[in-house]
Amino acid sequence: MTATPARRRDATRTRALLLQTARRRFARDGYSSTTLRDIADEAGVNVALIARYFESKEGLFEACLTAAVDEIKRETGDAQLSEVHLIIADQAARIGEGGPPSQLMLLLRSSGDERADEIRRGVLRNSAERLAAAAGHHPGDDDTLLRAQVVLAASLGIVLLRSVGAMEPLQTADRDTLAGPLRDLVAALLPARDEPKRSRGSDGP
Amino acid sequence: MTATPARRRDATRTRALLLQTARRRFARDGYSSTTLRDIADEAGVNVALIARYFESKEGLFEACLTAAVDEIKRETGDAQLSEVHLIIADQAARIGEGGPPSQLMLLLRSSGDERADEIRRGVLRNSAERLAAAAGHHPGDDDTLLRAQVVLAASLGIVLLRSVGAMEPLQTADRDTLAGPLRDLVAALLPARDEPKRSRGSDGP
Amino acid sequence: MTATPARRRDATRTRALLLQTARRRFARDGYSSTTLRDIADEAGVNVALIARYFESKEGLFEACLTAAVDEIKRETGDAQLSEVHLIIADQAARIGEGGPPSQLMLLLRSSGDERADEIRRGVLRNSAERLAAAAGHHPGDDDTLLRAQVVLAASLGIVLLRSVGAMEPLQTADRDTLAGPLRDLVAALLPARDEPKRSRGSDGP
Amino acid sequence: MTATPARRRDATRTRALLLQTARRRFARDGYSSTTLRDIADEAGVNVALIARYFESKEGLFEACLTAAVDEIKRETGDAQLSEVHLIIADQAARIGEGGPPSQLMLLLRSSGDERADEIRRGVLRNSAERLAAAAGHHPGDDDTLLRAQVVLAASLGIVLLRSVGAMEPLQTADRDTLAGPLRDLVAALLPARDEPKRSRGSDGP
């Protein structure tokens, strides 16, 4: 990160460029529909560099997944239950015509690579658990965990539908419009901790 | 012309066999990850027969989609709002270790074929609309439609997560266990018609 | 050839139908570009019948060639030198938009089948020899034979160019228009027997 | 960067090698009878390189055609009418047992690719026109143009017959032997400009 202008042959930079491009393409088109040449061309570098930096197509995918996971964790790290619906709305709202596809999509894309798949599953499990924890989940309370997983499923479903396209008004709803139904959804499934579990609806201040 | 013991050379049967196999593979592995040879081998027939009966890979996919759509329509034709959560639970509960992947998955798989994609989108749109209608949707009421789409998204998300695997207790929850959270979810998003529409929760002071 | 109207399942008739269709397609599109299914479909019969009647694709081609050869021999059997140019003009003039492609084309199409190729070569050789004989060729007179072969080559070339298409006025010239240049050509190369060899030009009666 | 002993990995060289091989095979066997694997194997390189350098089989054929056209134009660029028969004899004489088939053959080979076919037709038309021009053709003079086309047809026919093989003495005639009949042929069809046009036939002692 020195002040070297007009740099070429910058390994870390090239690597990052490839990674970024790959994340977008994998998320948008899926693993097997994306070719390494597509990625390299879009990144403006030579295909062989992918092998250099990521070993193989699967290696690249794994790196994309790890990066996406880190990003998701960073963004949702200290989420409170009361803002979960906003976070979801946020993620979903990002997906639009021109914008980059949500990295959540990566979590739904299988590469056939067992290692990458295990990472994916781990992240999904972990996300649901954190969600459940925020809702006061304690070991053995399978119902809360299940409900958290349903919330996660709904989030992924919305992201998915938006990426599929052509379903109005969901397709173009903005963050605030999405937040309403999502708040109801979260409230119904994961009532705030200190309240009696069946009293959905009053998610208070 | 005997009582069909050990028949071979049965066109409709072979066609159906191919279609069934293809539906499972496409739903499970996605369009581009599935090879025609895979399908033919699994069906125990020669690859060239796929061309004979379905013209091309895209033709086969389109046939799968149409078949899935018909099946879905048949199964959910006259659904009442009060049983929507049961239908969803039903669909989701079908997906287990050995069982066939839900045909709903097909609706989320893109083939790149524009014609098939349009069918997919049409079915998705239509499903959401029927759901909204059951909830008393009337033209111009975008909020109810949006909420119906969120319910659909949640259903698809659950199916998706179950097909991804390894997320307990969602993975192995049975129909009745799933029905609970789903009832709450549907109730929260699509209140029964005869209730005042705005009485969901107390959304803010 | 009895007076049996409304016949189906007529072996010789089916065979003839296939042969006729095959001759047209092979002449028009060449051996390897023509598929048996094309031929069978155009003839309105089942593909398997080709195997029944002609053994194989090569067998069918050979049959076409033989038939074409017979036809050519019949039409040009007793040609006089003075009418050679008319015969050529005739053959060439047949090739037009809608009409059937000249069977001469078959003589230029290789099938890769050694036996068929030998037939082709034989016919070509023989044609040139008959032409030379009409011009008074005697054993050892290689020059006359060569000239006859050049005349044959020119004929084939014209047929070929017409079948290629899009070269006016050659493409649409009628028999009489073609006859002029062809008479000069034949006269120049194969002077009538009783005249001194170098005195081309007076092809009068 | 030594003095090019035993070089490999030379793109232009590989491309040229493929092109040369393809020209020979296409000219000899025709478009559909020639497989890309044949060409690649004969050239000693991998099949995939054809796609790399020429996009597709049709692309390769088009490149062959263009190359052949260029070569023909270069060799016949400034032909005088009086030497036309020598040029034809030259072309024809090249075709022998071991030698490469004349590139003229390519002009008669259809690929089914409309673009390539248009090139072919264009070249043929143009050749005839140049020939006619050398003979003093002026707009509207269809007769001279037709005669030039017949000369072209004869040339192609000779080339064709030689490539078919097995027709003596045409098959092995050398340039000078061919020149005689060809001179007569050209003279008969395209009398020299400064002579009265209708005086064909008696070209004096």
Place this chain on the structure above:
DNA sequence: TATGAATGAGAATTCATTCAT
């Protein structure tokens, strides 16, 4: 570090042919 050349495996698709009815 980066590039372009070259490869081999595997994809869909086409087609002549054989089998069963």
Place this chain on the structure above:
DNA sequence: GATGAATGAATTCTCATTCAT
């Protein structure tokens, strides 16, 4: 005699990967 089902062997083309510079 005729048909349709089924097969296996190509063929073109795509793509991840490796090699040489």
